[in-house]
Amino acid sequence: MDRRVADILIKGGRVIDPSQDLDRVTDVAIRRGRIESLARVGKGAMANFGAVINANGKVVCxxxxxxxxxxxxxxxxxxxxxxxxxxxxxxxxxxxxxxxxxxxxxxxxxxxxxxxxxxxxxxxxxxxxxxxxxxxxxxxxxxxxxxxxxxxxxxxxxxxxxxxxxxxxxxxxxxxxxxxxxxxxxxxxxxxxxxxxxxxxxxxxxxxxxxxxxxxxxxxxxxxxxxxxxxxxxxxxxxxxxxxxxxxxxxxxxxxxxxxxxxxxxxxxxxxxxxxxxxxxxxxxxxxxxxxxxxxxxxxxxxxxxxxxxxxxxxxxxxxxxxxxxxxxxxxxxxxxxxxxxxxxxxxxxxxxxxxxxxxxxxxxxxxxxFSLPVGTLKRGSAADITVFDPEAEWTVEPGDFRSKSVNTPWAGRTLKGRATDVVVQGRLYRK
Ligand SMILES: [Zn+2]
CATH class of the missing domain: 3.20.20.140 (Metal-dependent hydrolases)
Known part of the structure; x- marks a missing residue:
């Protein structure tokens, strides 16, 4: 698994944050592991980010x-x-x-x-x-x-x-x-x-x-x-x-x-x-x-x-x-x-x-x-814990592909729509 602490830009996704009643297409900028802004970032500024995630058509939450x-x-x-x-x-x-x-x-x-x-x-x-x-x-x-x-x-x-x-x-x-x-x-x-x-x-x-x-x-x-x-x-x-x-x-x-x-x-x-x-x-x-x-x-x-x-x-x-x-x-x-x-x-x-x-x-x-935990929000200044998922991705549950050591699921073989593509954990990008 690829783990990097970097400045990350999540670009052009539908950003949904229930903690601030937010639902709009925009960019999420992460600096030094914290959420810096929820606003469009111009092309010129993109080079300042170590990683850019294209979230077009995806949900960022x-x-x-x-x-x-x-x-x-x-x-x-x-x-x-x-x-x-x-x-x-x-x-x-x-x-x-x-x-x-x-x-x-x-x-x-x-x-x-x-x-x-x-x-x-x-x-x-x-x-x-x-x-x-x-x-x-x-x-x-x-x-x-x-x-x-x-x-x-x-x-x-x-x-x-x-x-x-x-x-x-x-x-x-x-x-x-x-x-x-x-x-x-x-x-x-x-x-x-x-x-x-x-x-x-x-x-x-x-x-x-x-x-x-x-x-x-x-x-x-x-x-x-x-x-x-x-x-x-x-x-x-x-x-x-x-x-x-x-x-x-x-x-x-x-x-x-x-x-x-x-x-x-x-x-x-x-x-x-x-x-x-x-x-x-x-x-x-x-x-x-x-x-x-x-x-x-x-x-x-x-x-x-x-x-x-x-x-x-x-x-x-x-x-x-x-x-x-x-x-x-x-x-x-x-x-x-x-x-x-x-x-x-x-x-x-x-x-x-x-x-x-x-x-x-x-x-x-x-x-x-x-649980009174300081997560579950994209408010500016909070630690960057973010999920990006593709709501249109169709996939079939194949327990053999699980990262888990176990495969006991009633959904084996079922086709589901919607799958995570990226997660940012404590400011680090986990790439699948
Ligand atoms: Zn129990």
Whole structure:
């Protein structure tokens, strides 16, 4: 990968920046890693730039962020590493990712946070670690949250597992309020999902597959909203997937509760009927599972009315050994870094579910705002994190071409329209 720190000119693109309500064709000038101007640059001045990107017909926007990614390091380097995950992210048009702590050992101490940050630094990419709420993700006590935030953790989650203990959730949210970072909830009551492998509904009944009902998510979301309301902490619901959970978040926001949520591209575009149509292909198995068409409809409404704060892929790489088995025995999760942009543009923007500036806000500006990160903007003087994509580029998803180490995707063979061509990360140009 070609990395250069230089003065860069991005010429003639449609510049969309939701942070300043901007949508016009112009140039973006970057000097010493910062955004210098959003205005036409004359031919004479072009020689002053080390690199010129011709963005004619392309969209130029604040760098896309994926705030829910499993980089699998340490412990599962055969599935993904910080380096391969960063390369996959850049290929997918992202300029930064947040990584989840369900590694082995988990990201539950300062040394592991530091290790992740060092690897990200070597990859010349932005990775924001999310640390575990409890040591070993065992749900028994709290990690050294203040020290972890000081080291660079931007939030806490036992993702993969919920926090079953209400008292632990209460104290975590109390610390969250003091530290100004969110507690990120994998909302799943395990007692309701034991041995389940797909959404509980008509399709699971026909297939005879043990289901995972919506209430497994809804009861945890309801409880944790109440605890967030009581403590004043910031609760963030990861991969929200049900109509009821969405409505709980909507009502809580109206009451002024500090609750935010994310949804995945797959929960916005695929249903349990697709799982059936796939013939129970393990690449259609994830947690939470693909829900009903009514849930998808409700989530799409939540994108429009602002209840959903941002889109995140829940990139969950798995080795073939974990997926090359029966649906019931296969691991949960799919990769997402290299398909998210194309899926959102093809399935949501092209049919008019959301307009392009809203889609960009959901993949960048609003994700940055949720975590109070100084990215997601093209305002003058800000660090240059920029995505350039071609909204007309048609391409077919070939998992064999992924930069990710893993290929578990339900979109293999699908033709998508829209693909990243260049990303600028911390002022450096990553060329594909
Ligand atoms: Zn999760």
């Amino acid at each position: 604040p760098g896309l962020l994926d705030m829910h990614v499993h980089l699998r390091e340490p412990g599962y380097e055969h599935k993904e590493t910080v380096l391969t995950g960063c390369r996959a992210a850049a290929a997918g048009g992202f300029t930064g990712v947040a990584c989840m702590p369900n590694t082995n050992p988990p990201i539950d101490d300062a040394a592991t946070v530091k290790m992740i940050l060092e690897k990200a630094n070597e990859a010349k990419f932005s990775v924001w670690p999310i640390a575990a709420v409890s040591p070993g993700r065992e749900g028994k006590a709290l990690t050294e949250m203040a020290e972890l935030v000081e080291t660079g953790a931007i939030g806490f989650s036992d993702d993969g597992s919920p926090i079953h203990d209400s008292h632990l959730m209460r104290t975590a949210l109390e610390y969250s309020r003091m530290l100004g970072v969110p507690i990120i909830d994998h909302a799943e009551d395990h007692s309701l999902t034991v041995l389940g492998s797909m959404h509980e509904g008509k399709a699971s009944a026909i297939l005879g597959v043990r289901g995972m009902p919506c209430i497994a998510e809804d009861v945890i979301v309801a409880r944790d909203i109440l605890i967030a309301e009581y403590t004043g902490g910031h609760l963030h619901i990861a991969h929200l997937s049900t109509a009821t959970s969405l409505d709980l978040v909507r009502q809580a926001k109206k009451r002024g509760v500090h609750v935010t949520c994310e949804v995945t591209p797959h929960h916005l575009t695929l249903t349990d009927q697709d799982v059936r149509a796939s013939g129970l292909d393990p690449n259609w198995k994830m947690s939470p599972p693909l829900r009903s068409a009514d849930d998808v409809k409700a989530l799409r409404k939540g994108l429009k009315d602002g209840t959903i704060d941002f889109i995140a892929s829940d990139h969950a790489p798995h080795h073939l050994d974990d997926k090359d088995t029966t649906f019931e025995d296969a691991a949960f999760g799919i990769v997402g870094l290299e398909t998210t942009l194309g899926v959102i543009l093809t399935e949501l923007v092209a049919p008019g579910v959301v307009d392009l500036p809203t889609a960009i806000a959901l993949m960048s500006t609003r994700a940055a705002e949720t």
